[in-house]
Amino acid sequence: MRVTYYGHACFLLEGSRKVLIDPFLRGNPTAPVSPEDVDADYIIVTHLHGDHIGDAIEIAKRTGAKIVAIFEIANLAKQKGVDAIGGNIGGYMRLEDVDIALTNAIHSGWGHGIYAQPTGAIIRMDGKVVYHAGDTGLFYDMKLIGDLFKPDVALLPIGGWFTMDIYQAAEAVKLIRPKIAIPMHYNTFDLIQADPEEFKKLVETQTDTRVVILSPGEHVEL
Numbered sequence: 001m002r003v004t005y006y007g008h009a010c011f012l013l014e015g016s017r018k019v020l021i022d023p024f025l026r027g028n029p030t031a032p033v034s035p036e037d038v039d040a041d042y043i044i045v046t047h048l049h050g051d052h053i054g055d056a057i058e059i060a061k062r063t064g065a066k067i068v069a070i071f072e073i074a075n076l077a078k079q080k081g082v083d084a085i086g087g088n089i090g091g092y093m094r095l096e097d098v099d100i101a102l103t104n105a106i107h108s109g110w111g112h113g114i115y116a117q118p119t120g121a122i123i124r125m126d127g128k129v130v131y132h133a134g135d136t137g138l139f140y141d142m143k144l145i146g147d148l149f150k151p152d153v154a155l156l157p158i159g160g161w162f163t164m165d166i167y168q169a170a171e172a173v174k175l176i177r178p179k180i181a182i183p184m185h186y187n188t189f190d191l192i193q194a195d196p197e198e199f200k201k202l203v204e205t206q207t208d209t210r211v212v213i214l215s216p217g218e219h220v221e222l
């Protein structure tokens with residue numbers, strides 16, 4: 001599986017299927033691609049804030065990708081004329097060649113005139129498991145996410161202010177115990193400035209997890 005970072009909280013996972021997560025591209029000055037240039041089979045939307053649902057509807061309309069999200073967000077997507085699969089926090093939804101589970105995330109979730117519980121997501125494809133934490137504060141049940149899903153990779157917000165900072169994200173790594181952690185949701189705006197090298201040092205001196213810092217446009221192969 002190839003994991004490509006498109007800046008902020010947006011990643012493209014490519015294997016048997018293409019799974020795009022939180023495509024905030026047009027409004028993101030650090031995005032290396034525009035919404036017209038991305039392809040996907042599934043688009044996961046973790047919550048309704050503009051920097052996460054972003055260009056998801058537009059991309060789904062153009063590509064025919066299905067939006068995968070919590071029930072209320074899926075309904076909203078259907079109302080906007082795109083295909084969507086609604087689930088909820090719990091076990092895997094078994095889709096074509098990819099299993100997706102939604103997890104808890106400690107955050108708020110208003111957008112497009114409705115409230116929807118924010119989530120993280122677990123993506124299992126081609127024998128690899130990726131945990132995208134969404135926007136979240138630190139919560140101790142991340143240990144259960146580690147126990148149950150055994151993520152190979154954890155994509156973790158480190159920018160602080162609206163989410164975990166580098167210190168809290170380093171604690172999250174101890175709870176989740178992934179092989180690789182990739183920082184996200186930092187340095188897009190002034191309020192979420194963070195030093196990913198400092199995060200890497202914190203994690204790698206205290207755990208067996210390797211931190212891979214991706215600049216927007218870069219990828220890692222699993």
Ligand code: ZN
Nearest residue numbers: 047049107135
């Ligand atoms: Zn948010």
